[in-house]
Amino acid sequence: MKIGELARKSGIAASAIRFYEEQGLLAPISRTASGYREYASNAPDRLKLIQGAKKLGFSLEVIRSMLDENGKCSFEKTMEQSAILLREIEAQQEALERRRQSLLILRATLLDYPNQEPCRHSVSIN
Known part of the structure; x- marks a missing residue:
């Protein structure tokens, strides 16, 4: 799924998704020929997990350390x-x-x- 669809599904702005990507919390699985990011089907769940952890008070660095490549804690x-x-x-x-x-x-x-x-x-x- 492209970033716009991910933003709609997750309720998180595309700019925040790009920020999480820059922070190493979420990575696109590929890029299209025209350079668009393509995200895995579990990306909305990973974003919800990130947002939930932030609400509990975990820093992005700590969240990054708790996640594996599959988006699981x-x-x-x-x-x-x-x-x-x-x-x-x-x-x-x-x-x-x-x-x-x-x-x-x-x-x-x-x-x-x-x-x-x-x-x-x-x-x-x-």
Whole structure:
């Protein structure tokens, strides 16, 4: 299938498909005599997989490492990368909770001293 048909079937712009090709995530199986890209029948599925992985927060580099030539994910690599991403998310959640607690402390401190300048009270983020 040509890039226009692939774009219609996948709902992904031709420019994005070309970008994924440049990034090594999707390759045409051939070119026509006039130079048009021809993609495999599994290309829409591969694009959906790429888009889904991006929505989960995987970088294009990580997605590339998880895919094989047939557009399938390696179980081992996907488990490994998902564990890494989960640890990153958990660290971000912990940092956000520390910020939240610091803001709550700041608000409580301000309520104790309503007539003073709020910026006089510094609250550290642990």
